[in-house]
Amino acid sequence: ETGVTQSPTHLIKTRGQQVTLRCSSQSGHNTVSWYQQALGQGPQFIFQYYREEENGRGNFPPRFSGLQFPNYSSELNVNALELDDSALYLCASSLMSGQGDNEQFFGPGTRLTVL
Amino acid sequence: DQQVKQNSPSLSVQEGRISILNCDYTNSMFDYFLWYKKYPAEGPTFLISISSIKDKNEDGRFTVFLNKSAKHLSLHIVPSQPGDSAVYFCAAQRNYQTGANNLFFGTGTRLTVIP
Numbered sequence: 001e002t003g004v005t006q007s008p009t010h011l012i013k014t015r016g017q018q019v020t021l022r023c024s025s026q027s028g029h030n031t032v033s034w035y036q037q038a039l040g041q042g043p044q045f046i047f048q049y050y051r052e053e054e055n056g057r058g059n060f061p062p063r064f065s066g067l068q069f070p071n072y073s074s075e076l077n078v079n080a081l082e083l084d085d086s087a088l089y090l091c092a093s094s095l096m097s098g099q100g101d102n103e104q105f106f107g108p109g110t111r112l113t114v115l
Numbered sequence: 116d117q118q119v120k121q122n123s124p125s126l127s128v129q130e131g132r133i134s135i136l137n138c139d140y141t142n143s144m145f146d147y148f149l150w151y152k153k154y155p156a157e158g159p160t161f162l163i164s165i166s167s168i169k170d171k172n173e174d175g176r177f178t179v180f181l182n183k184s185a186k187h188l189s190l191h192i193v194p195s196q197p198g199d200s201a202v203y204f205c206a207a208q209r210n211y212q213t214g215a216n217n218l219f220f221g222t223g224t225r226l227t228v229i230p
């Protein structure tokens with residue numbers, strides 16, 4: 001069973017640039033969620049994709065956007081980067097079956113630094 | 116608006132003793148609670164969970180207690196081991212008949228187990 005993988009591991013960008021982060025979900029999972037973890041904080045929900053459609057969104061502006069592909073892998077795109085976007089970006093996959101609780105499995109994250 | 120709170124940023128415990136990590140929540144719609152453990156440079160790893168219909172769940176050295184009336188849960192680790200040293204996040208999930216099954220995280224407690 002392959003776990004959740006993310007790329008790249010680290011990334012440095014400058015203010016105003018655009019960035020794309022990638023995530024491969026765990027085998028058999030159909031749902032991908034993205035979280036932002038700022039230094040000293042807990043992960044904050046950005047959005048979730050289920051069967052290639054956005055299924056929910058946290059309190060993040062529209063310059064944060066995403067995609068989910070037919071193989072359930074996903075991208076997070078951030079436009080017009082700001083200094084406060086510097087954080088660890090975590091991807092989590094799960095199998096949403098409508099049965100209630102669903103454990104989410106996290107990747108190792110991408111550390112984004114905006115200068 | 117922090118709906119899940121961990122008021123102790125850090126905790127130090129002697130090896131072999133009990134570690135108790137606490138978590139409070141404000142949203143009465145939460146019906147599933149999880150604890151994640153995070154090492155540096157890794158994503159959060161699921162540790163143990165509890166449904167709102169239970170008040171206790173045990174898995175080996177780890178026990179989670181839920182007090183719904185107080186909106187409080189705690190994680191007990193007995194006996195504590197040096198390998199338990201990590202940041203522990205409390206997370207909560209709403210009943211997601213529709214919409215995302217995203218997690219709401221606390222800010223984490225850094226546990227240090229002293230040999």
